[in-house]
Amino acid sequence: MFFNWSFRIRIALFFALIGLAIPAIVSGAMWAIVQGISEGHDPGGLVFIWGGGAAFVLVALVTGIGVLFDINVAAPIQGLIRDLETVTHANPEHTVDVDAGKHLGGLPSVARDTAETMARTQRNVNALIAEATKASEEQKGRLEAVLRDLHQGVVICNLNHEVLLYNGRALAILHVAGDLGLGRSLFTLVNRQPFFHALERLTNRLTDGRHKTHKDGLAASFVCATRDGRYILQCRMSLILDQAETATGYVITFEDQTEELAALGRRDRLMRAALEETRRPVANLRAAAETLASNPEMNEHFRASFADVIFAESKALGDRLDSLSKEYQEIITGHWPMADVYSANLLNCVVRRLRDKEGIESVITGLPQWLHGDSHTLVELLDRIIHRAWDHVDVSAFDLEVTADTNHMNLDVVWKGEPIPSGTLDSWLDGTLDEGLGGLTARDVLEHHKTQLWSQAVAGGMARIRLPLPLPRDLASVTRPKLPPRPEFYDFGLLQPRASLRALGETSLHDLRYVVFDTETTGLQPSQGDEIISIAGVRIVNGRLLTGESFSELVHPGKAIPKGSTRFHGITDGMIADKPSIEVILPRFHEYVSDAVLVAHNAAFDMKFLGLKEDAAGVHFDNPVLDTLLLSVFVHDHKEQHTLDACAERFGIRIQGRHTALGDSLVTAEIFLRMIELLEARGINTLDDAIQASNEIVEVRARQEEF
Amino acid sequence: MKKSVLVVDDEPNIVLSLEFLMKQAGFDVRVAHDGDEALAAVKERIPDLILLDLMIPKRDGYDVCQRIRSNPDWKDIRVIMLTAKGREIDREKGMALGADEYVTKPFSTRELTERVKELLGAG
Numbered sequence: 001m002f003f004n005w006s007f008r009i010r011i012a013l014f015f016a017l018i019g020l021a022i023p024a025i026v027s028g029a030m031w032a033i034v035q036g037i038s039e040g041h042d043p044g045g046l047v048f049i050w051g052g053g054a055a056f057v058l059v060a061l062v063t064g065i066g067v068l069f070d071i072n073v074a075a076p077i078q079g080l081i082r083d084l085e086t087v088t089h090a091n092p093e094h095t096v097d098v099d100a101g102k103h104l105g106g107l108p109s110v111a112r113d114t115a116e117t118m119a120r121t122q123r124n125v126n127a128l129i130a131e132a133t134k135a136s137e138e139q140k141g142r143l144e145a146v147l148r149d150l151h152q153g154v155v156i157c158n159l160n161h162e163v164l165l166y167n168g169r170a171l172a173i174l175h176v177a178g179d180l181g182l183g184r185s186l187f188t189l190v191n192r193q194p195f196f197h198a199l200e201r202l203t204n205r206l207t208d209g210r211h212k213t214h215k216d217g218l219a220a221s222f223v224c225a226t227r228d229g230r231y232i233l234q235c236r237m238s239l240i241l242d243q244a245e246t247a248t249g250y251v252i253t254f255e256d257q258t259e260e261l262a263a264l265g266r267r268d269r270l271m272r273a274a275l276e277e278t279r280r281p282v283a284n285l286r287a288a289a290e291t292l293a294s295n296p297e298m299n300e301h302f303r304a305s306f307a308d309v310i311f312a313e314s315k316a317l318g319d320r321l322d323s324l325s326k327e328y329q330e331i332i333t334g335h336w337p338m339a340d341v342y343s344a345n346l347l348n349c350v351v352r353r354l355r356d357k358e359g360i361e362s363v364i365t366g367l368p369q370w371l372h373g374d375s376h377t378l379v380e381l382l383d384r385i386i387h388r389a390w391d392h393v394d395v396s397a398f399d400l401e402v403t404a405d406t407n408h409m410n411l412d413v414v415w416k417g418e419p420i421p422s423g424t425l426d427s428w429l430d431g432t433l434d435e436g437l438g439g440l441t442a443r444d445v446l447e448h449h450k451t452q453l454w455s456q457a458v459a460g461g462m463a464r465i466r467l468p469l470p471l472p473r474d475l476a477s478v479t480r481p482k483l484p485p486r487p488e489f490y491d492f493g494l495l496q497p498r499a500s501l502r503a504l505g506e507t508s509l510h511d512l513r514y515v516v517f518d519t520e521t522t523g524l525q526p527s528q529g530d531e532i533i534s535i536a537g538v539r540i541v542n543g544r545l546l547t548g549e550s551f552s553e554l555v556h557p558g559k560a561i562p563k564g565s566t567r568f569h570g571i572t573d574g575m576i577a578d579k580p581s582i583e584v585i586l587p588r589f590h591e592y593v594s595d596a597v598l599v600a601h602n603a604a605f606d607m608k609f610l611g612l613k614e615d616a617a618g619v620h621f622d623n624p625v626l627d628t629l630l631l632s633v634f635v636h637d638h639k640e641q642h643t644l645d646a647c648a649e650r651f652g653i654r655i656q657g658r659h660t661a662l663g664d665s666l667v668t669a670e671i672f673l674r675m676i677e678l679l680e681a682r683g684i685n686t687l688d689d690a691i692q693a694s695n696e697i698v699e700v701r702a703r704q705e706e707f
Numbered sequence: 708m709k710k711s712v713l714v715v716d717d718e719p720n721i722v723l724s725l726e727f728l729m730k731q732a733g734f735d736v737r738v739a740h741d742g743d744e745a746l747a748a749v750k751e752r753i754p755d756l757i758l759l760d761l762m763i764p765k766r767d768g769y770d771v772c773q774r775i776r777s778n779p780d781w782k783d784i785r786v787i788m789l790t791a792k793g794r795e796i797d798r799e800k801g802m803a804l805g806a807d808e809y810v811t812k813p814f815s816t817r818e819l820t821e822r823v824k825e826l827l828g829a830g
Contacts, residue, residue, distance in 0.1 A: 275791070275793055276762075276791040276792065276793075277791075279791035279793065279811070279812040279813055280718060280721070280791050280812055281720075282812070282813040283721060283791070283812035283813035283814060284718065284720040284721045284724070285813070286813045286814075286815070286816070287721060287724030287725070287728070287813075287816050288720070288723070288724055290815070290816045290817065291724050291727055291728060291816060294817075295731070302727070305723060306723070309720045309723060309724075312720075313720060407795065407799075408796075408799075419773075419777075421770055421773060421774065422767065422769040422770035422772075422773045422804060423742075423766050423767065423769075423770035426767065426769075426770070450794070450796065451796050452794075452796045452797060452799075452800045453800075454769065454800045454803055454804055456773075456803050456804060457777075466803065468796060468799065
């Protein structure tokens with residue numbers, strides 16, 4: 001401060017000196033002129049001499065000051081600038097010259113101190129960097145050692161599938177001679193389809209947040225082949241996330257499965273052969289022996305024939321068993337990678353492929369289910385079968401649905417028309433599938449899933465191909481948490497005739513188009529500020545639940561989500577941060593619904609929430625509304641429980657997954673479909689009938705509440 | 708009138724037993740050795756019951772069964788599948804394609820005869 005002050009004083013005095021010197025010189029000159037005039041000299045000459053003299057002195061003064069300023073201020077500042085530039089850009093250890101700038105007050109020493117501090121910091125930073133580099137070199141060394149020693153090949157790629165890191169084992173497994181080459185596309189080495197498929201599945205899992213509860217997290221196992229199709233590899237892909245939880249790349253581990261799979265195939269064939277080839281001779285033996293024993297009166301000719309059979313069969317059987325056991329010992333066993341797969345993801349891949357390739361229209365219907373299998377080979381199998389079916393039955397619209405029975409998840413391909421003869425269907429199984437699968441046939445895929453497929457007629461002039469698949473292994477992770485249900489809501493106004501009802505009232509329940517929907521909210525009090533945070537809907541057309549055409553959006557409620565409500569819907573503030581508000585979403589939903597009949601469980605609750613937002617969103621829902629809760633009371637009046645879970649259980653609908661707007665819409669839709677049948681049995685055939693029945697229930701319930 | 712049974716199998720050793728057993732039980736017995744022969748035999752004269760092996764030449768047993776079921780004139784024919792395919796899923800496929808019974812080899816001839824009699828209402 002002192003330096004600053006004295007520096008400024010000095011500069012001020014300097015300029016004060018200049019300021020005083022100029023009037024002094026000018027007035028001195030004028031005084032001399034006046035003096036000269038009073039002494040009678042020639043005024044013109046005086047003015048010339050003294051004026052010129054004063055001007056000369058002024059010029060000399062300014063020049064002198066300029067030179068002094070340059071030596072004492074400008075030059076030292078220039079020096080300091082150079083010193084500081086050297087410190088900053090070239091040599092942090094460079095010493096700042098303090099002596100030259102002694103008239104600059106504290107500036108040179110401050111600059112020197114700053115430079116020294118900077119040099120010190122730089123030394124510290126350098127030391128830290130050196131230390132960190134050493135540590136990361138050590139880590140890298142360890143990582144390389146681990147990767148080198150791994151039995152699996154490891155390749156790390158970014159989302160453009162460019163190779164970022166790999167180990168030597170990967171080279172061997174992928175049969176690459178020399179170098180893999182960083183930055184090279186992975187697909188110069190392996191067939192791309194299975195990778196796209198796995199990445200798509202994992203990305204969807206990440207987007208839906210399912211990886212948090214999924215048993216495999218952000219990893220998926222699959223099978224791929226090298227580009228030349230010579231080697232089959234078992235792969236496992238894990239997504240790499242950055243701090244914002246966005247995928248930036250993936251790690252692939254490879255295991256050469258060629259031998260193991262070949263061994264597996266041999267073992268499977270052997271097992272089948274052993275079981276089937278021994279059954280037949282044993283059957284023949286037993287039949288012949290029993291027949292002989294129980295028919296003692298048999299004539300000599302027959303008796304001899306039976307004896308021949310018994311002899312020949314038992315000998316053949318013994319020989320076969322010997323060769324089987326010998327073959328069996330030569331086989332090393334392996335396993336085929338299978339995982340729990342969500343049917344919606346699997347079928348979506350199929351639908352997209354069929355549409356892209358041939359324009360085959362396939363529609364996913366029914367409740368999505370978990371099943372166990374190898375997603376990629378199943379997609380290939382279905383693609384093949386549906387393609388052939390399309391050729392064969394001359395129908396281009398197929399429904400895809402998965403339904404559960406006690407032993408299997410049945411994947412059905414349904415169309416209008418005749419079933420496919422068993423022999424024809426069987427002949428489609430032998431061609432090889434995608435070359436990326438190394439010569440795998442459709443029959444192999446069936447064998448790996450230990451299943452069969454067949455075609456049969458179903459009700460209503462329809463036919464289907466049924467492919468039973470294993471049940472999911474990890475049922476625990478997909479079962480639904482038990483939560484208390486929403487309280488029941490009643491609203492008389494809701495079920496009063498609405499404008500659109502007149503046109504549809506006489507229509508049969510079977511022929512109407514429905515949108516079954518559900519909302520998740522921040523709480524149960526719409527009139528006290530609770531808001532919608534999620535809205536979803538699914539279509540029912542002609543009695544088919546069109547799972548593929550669903551509506552599902554998260555909504556920003558314009559306030560924080562109460563922590564307590566998150567356990568009901570699993571939605572957190574982070575998930576809705578960048579979502580649009582209900583004013584944006586509701587018009588989209590309105591468009592999705594169009595003129596369909598709205599269906600919801602406890603519909604009054606959801607309609608109340610929608611109603612409160614109609615004005616702000618500029619839309620109006622005047623669609624007819626049906627409530628599965630009221631209809632449940634109507635068809636199951638003897639039951640006490642009419643919650644969504646209770647209704648689903650009554651209809652034997654297996655509910656998987658947590659409570660989400662889409663999940664609950666699907667369950668409600670499935671319940672509603674089953675209810676239509678029961679309603680018809682009770683004489684409720686049209687929309688008018690259903691609404692009248694509902695109104696009666698509302699009245700009864702309201703009266704009950706009064707007591 | 709005697710009830711008739713069609714035995715469809717390509718293995719003479721089992722055909723021997725089955726033919727004998729069915730005759731012994733008082734049925735009129737015919738034999739076919741492959742899928743085409745089986746369908747031809749059904750067309751010629753409709754049997755009351757078919758003992759149908761699954762792994763037969765030309766047309767497998769599933770296909771034969773499905774074809775029989777797709778003809779309304781043949782809806783009264785009882786079909787028992789006799790097979791070395793022992794998996795549950797094979798049985799499901801058999802039943803889905805219209806078999807009345809699915810019997811895995813080896814089987815007891817006594818039980819089979821009883822089942823045939825039951826299906827034909829011959830006690």
